[in-house]
Amino acid sequence: MSTCPACSAPLQGDWKFCLSCGAPLPQAAPAAIRPDTADAGRTINLLAVIAFALGVIGGPIAAIFGHIAVRQIRTSGERGLVLARVAIVLGYVWLVVWIAAIAWIISFSVR
């Protein structure tokens, strides 16, 4: 609970003007800052980073690492859920690319 800088009346958090004196109130940062500071305290999941790196390099194993990372993040509450999800997508994309490349090579050797 804060008070008005002009008249010291008690204020509710989401008021834009003081209801006692009508003074405009500075929009207090606490509500906006809280998610950031909470976020900063959480460590990023290492496996999610590794999975993402593998996904960028081009390994289908990124999908497996990504799935494990998502499971770890769900239980530990770590950061990196988006990173892990991207890694899963990249892993599956590479899997399709690899299968297509292998099928293409086989089609040549059969001929």
Ligand SMILES: [Zn+2]
């Ligand atoms: Zn006031």
